[in-house]
Amino acid sequence: MIITSDDPEYIAFVKARLCDQFLMSDLGPLRYFLGIEVSSTSDGFSISQEKYIQDLLARAALADERTVETPMELHVKLHPTDGDPLPDPTRYRHLVGSLVYLAVTRPDISYPVHILSQFVSAPTTIHYGHLLRVLRYLRGTITRRLFFPRSSSLQLQCYSDATWANDPTDRRSLSAYCMFLGGSLVAWKTKKQVAVSRSSVEAELRAMASVTAEVTWLRWLLADFGVSVTTPTLLLSDSTCAISIARDPVKHELTKHICVDAFYTRAQV
Template identity: 40%
Template sequence: MGFNQSKADPSLFTKGYGSEFLALLIYVDDILVASPNLSLIQELKTHLDNAFKIKDLGTLGFFLGIEAHLDSSGLNLCQRKYTLDILSDSGFLDCKPVSTPMVPGHHLDKDNGTPLSDAGSYKRLVGRLLYLTATRPEITYVVQQLSQFVDAPTNEHFTAAHRILRYINKAPGQGIFYPKGDHLQLKVFSDSDWATCSTTRKSITGFCVFLGSALISWRSKKQATVSRSSSEAEYRALAATVCEVQWLTYLLKDLQVDLSRPAAVFCDNKSAVAIAENHVFHERTKHIEIDCHIVREKVTQGLIKLLSIPSSSQVADGFTKALPTSMFNLFVSKLGVQDLHAPAYRGVLEDNVNKEEKGEKGNKLNSLYVNQL
């Protein structure tokens, strides 16, 4: 039918331009179609049905266990049913919720605790939590930490995994929100936690990428080599981040999203920014692998613009370490997540207002509630 397969994502097929644009995303036998022209979608479905006898599920509601809710304000993606299934299978539906997925300052080690007699249950739980990070970015760091011990888990690792269950039980319907009419520019935050692994002394890379105000990519991963300084660790994190930005640029181009300005990459380490912008090799950088200097190349090409920010404004901080409650709540708020299944405030507030008489107290309350809403 004239579709072109994306080089950035082999599962994506595109065709046409503008109002005639058609995108097709395939995962085994699950297919997602998007287009501004409904007649093109219907034509494609008819063609596929004649060839394969497909089942038309209508407007997007579920895809690969992810729930999609589209309205006039934007798109919300969550995994509420998947989350409740995890909690039910683990016996944590009625557990006491906690405010953070990991105790601040707690570091997991392979030698801590007693080895589990049934390691399979731990592996299955971590595997399910890994897929949950598709719509719950705030648990990415903790799940990354737990994933390091699937070969020989202990009771302490299992206890840490149970804390995540207690956290997601607090708001099982929480997911990512993509607002409509947003300005399409890439804003990227890159961070690292130097030598955080007590066993290998390797650092953690964390980054998050926003298209406008919508979070579209994030990662928390241990670096492959040991860094000699925090600046080197930050520079390696920048290299991984820039590679992700380059890939996203190719993908967005296939989706006909024109990025007119360079991606703004924010880093809270001035030395790492200086290394990236300095084209002269010197004693402090000659031991760093050549592939890390892709940052310099992309700065020169105009793909990214490096900007230094204070650590207090670093959004990616929650992808490199466990944060205390106040900082964690601020981190979650910056990610643009929301819970569509949470009880609406309006009904509760209106009930309170109705209980008041039409006196001065009731008028003040009503004015306050309207301003909050």
């Protein structure tokens, strides 16, 4: 149960009533929950999974102490047939599943985890090598955490991007976004698009439409929490063509196949 009131007397009253009905203990302020560590200071809150990473590295039993600067090599493209099939894929699946949960507090591994999770049904030695690189990256960045300042504003701001025809097997593009509430990172995602985009502009516009839907939902959620969001949400993209089409959808042969995403984004604006 989550109590959203900030009135200490009311919180104490609710906890007392719960104790009357259920066998429970008051553990005090939140510090550790399901592998997520929470620390509070006068400046704000921090969440991390440092112990979770330590346990993950212990289970992985890496044979060396090396670290790397990035979780995945630049421009790497993995194929299902790369390398030799692993004789026992259980270890690969276990580690990737653990990384999926770790991405809850580590947006910097969202992209490689998305890529590696596509091969859990039949991983190979090449895929496992890239998985070990992510673990070595985590070893060198184990103390990184997300910080949520108390003085942050309640202005939403989003960043959208896409990689065109990134997947070498089906040529579908990847959409990615991150959303900030003031100075706090509150949402992020990397996901393969459901359809093949015939141009980089189309891929970028699909990504913009996806994050626009998330922005709309988050604004409704903030309103339900009593947070007034009256100013427009800034959506940043590096595709000038996609921005131009979203601002003024033109019905002609080059854009009619993506006009739904264009008009949806425009309608929300």
